[in-house]
Amino acid sequence: MQDPKQIWEFGRWIARRDPGSARLSWSGGEFVLGVRQGRIHSAVGLDADDLARRLGCQGAGENDLLAEARALGQVRQIPETQAVGKAKEILQEAFLEWLLDPERRFSIDLGEPAEADGATISITHALVELVLADTDHNVASSVLPDEAAVLERAQGFLELYAPLRLSEEADLIVAGITGSATATQIARKSPHRPEEVIRLMAALVATGILRAAEPAVPSPDLDWPGADYSDDEPKPRKIPVWMIGAAAALLLIVVAVAAFFLLGGDDSEEAVVVGSGDWGIVVEMGCEPKDLQRMLRKRNLERKALRTVKADPTDDDTCFRLVWGSFTNRTAAEEAMDEVPANLIEDGFQPHVIEVAEIDADGAAGVED
Numbered sequence: 163m164q165d166p167k168q169i170w171e172f173g174r175w176i177a178r179r180d181p182g183s184a185r186l187s188w189s190g191g192e193f194v195l196g197v198r199q200g201r202i203h204s205a206v207g208l209d210a211d212d213l214a215r216r217l218g219c220q221g222a223g224e225n226d227l228l229a230e231a232r233a234l235g236q237v238r239q240i241p242e243t244q245a246v247g248k249a250k251e252i253l254q255e256a257f258l259e260w261l262l263d264p265e266r267r268f269s270i271d272l273g274e275p276a277e278a279d280g281a282t283i284s285i286t287h288a289l290v291e292l293v294l295a296d297t298d299h300n301v302a303s304s305v306l307p308d309e310a311a312v313l314e315r316a317q318g319f320l321e322l323y324a325p326l327r328l329s330e331e332a333d334l335i336v337a338g339i340t341g342s343a344t345a346t347q348i349a350r351k352s353p354h355r356p357e358e359v360i361r362l363m364a365a366l367v368a369t370g371i372l373r374a375a376e377p378a379v380p381s382p383d384l385d386w387p388g389a390d391y392s393d394d395e396p397k398p399r400k401i402p403v404w405m406i407g408a409a410a411a412l413l414l415i416v417v418a419v420a421a422f423f424l425l426g427g428d429d430s431e432e433a434v435v436v437g438s439g440d441w442g443i444v445v446e447m448g449c450e451p452k453d454l455q456r457m458l459r460k461r462n463l464e465r466k467a468l469r470t471v472k473a474d475p476t477d478d479d480t481c482f483r484l485v486w487g488s489f490t491n492r493t494a495a496e497e498a499m500d501e502v503p504a505n506l507i508e509d510g511f512q513p514h515v516i517e518v519a520e521i522d523a524d525g526a527a528g529v530e531d
Contacts, residue, residue: 164307168268169261169368175270176200176285177316177370183271186256188263193256195285196275202285203278204228208252216248227252232280246281253283254292261304261368286369290326293365302357302364306345311374313348313363314341320470322371324458332362333455339372440518441495442485446508447473449481457484460506468506471518485516492517 175184176197184195193207210230214221217240222233231249235242260266293301316322323336335352345363349356366372445468446457454470461468461484473481486502489495495515507513 164264164304166305166307166374168266169305170374172268173368173370174316174373175370176289177318177322180272181274183273183275185267185269185271186260187267188260189265190259190263191256196278197285198275198277198282200284200286201282202228202253202288203275203282205249205253208256212252213245213249216251217245228278228282232278235281242281246283250283250288254288257289257292258296258299258301261301262299286322286371287326289369290365293368294361296361302361305364305368306360306374309346309349309360310344312342312344313339313367313372313374315339316370316373319371320458320461322369323366324461324465327462328362330455333458334452335359335362336366336372337450337452337454345374441489441492441515442469442471442487442518443495443499443502443513444483444516445486445502445506445513446484446511447481449473454482456508457482460484464503464506483516485518486513488518 172184172186175182179200181198184197186193186195191207193205195202196204196206205227206225208227210224210227211221213227213230214234217234217238219234219238219240222230222237224230224233227249228246231245232242234240235245293305296302331354335348335354338351339348343351345360348363349359352359363372367374446453446460448454448457457470461470464486467486469485470482471485473483484506486506487495487498489498492515499513499515502513
């Protein structure tokens with residue numbers, strides 16, 4: 163069985179959206195990607211001349227595949243979308259070779275790569291399209307060789323998944339992932355063909371949108387040796403009870419003195435403003451996969467104003483609220499109630515103000531009523 167850890171590590175780096183240069187090597191080659199905010203700005207190490215051949219023109223002489231695509235668009239009067247599209251094909255072919263090769267290697271240079279002046283390629287879209295379309299090479303088995311791996315949503319799952327704009331069927335499948343089911347269990351529960359579900363899971367793991375955890379191996383009970391001491395060994399000394407009590411009393415005195423200096427003082431000083439924070443207006447709430455699917459569609463309408471937050475950040479359920487706006491206090495949020503677009507409010511739902519309290523494991527914020 164192939165070791166997928168390099169793929170998982172690569173996907174997690176993609177999901178973090180850190181700028182850097184990713185070096186991918188395998189037994190058949192190597193290339194370096196310059197990535198910024200999840201988009202490929204450069205690709206060095208691939209055959210740039212091959213791009214010109216595919217476009218049926220003379221090359222522009224660039225070493226960087228994407229720079230060559232942009233140059234061909236300008237110099238040869240080829241539509242940039244066509245040139246970059248062919249460059250994307252070459253990239254996906256290289257990704258496929260890397261994913262399938264058990265000798266694959268991956269490393270990161272955290273130095274920020276140069277920003278391209280022109281078209282770039284979404285690394286997430288390129289990989290997801292590749293894995294979903296692969297029905298011949300079974301690349302999904304390279305990403306998930308052990309379908310008993312437990313899948314969970316990555317931090318910021320909704321921010322990463324929503325821009326893919328996958329089908330409603332895909333939305334329903336991923337909405338049911340709670341962090342306790344394996345890829346096999348998810349496929350069995352779905353009405354879709356198991357191989358299609360596994361390909362979807364593999365595509366999301368390869369891009370870090372989902373995280374795969376190796377199956378836990380129960381550790382055997384350890385037979386701890388007894389705590390008997392031989393006569394030759396020094397026995398541990400016991401601390402007298404009176405000494406423990408004295409230390410506790412001294413600690414209380416130190417805390418009291420610190421509190422006096424830190425919290426005391428002139429009452430005439432300006433009071434701290436109470437109630438400042440992050441407040442929003444709830445326009446919808448739901449716990450079912452179809453509810454999450456509906457909220458994702460609405461988020462695409464107003465991505466800057468809408469966010470999803472867990473109904474209870476301390477619980478493992480899948481209930482979410484769709485929150486509009488971000489305000490510094492309750493009063494400001496209440497005054498903005500009339501500004502919420504009517505098409506964002508679910509029929510029969512009463513909008514109300516909440517305070518966003520904390521960030522949960524999925525990258526969504528928890529809330530307090």
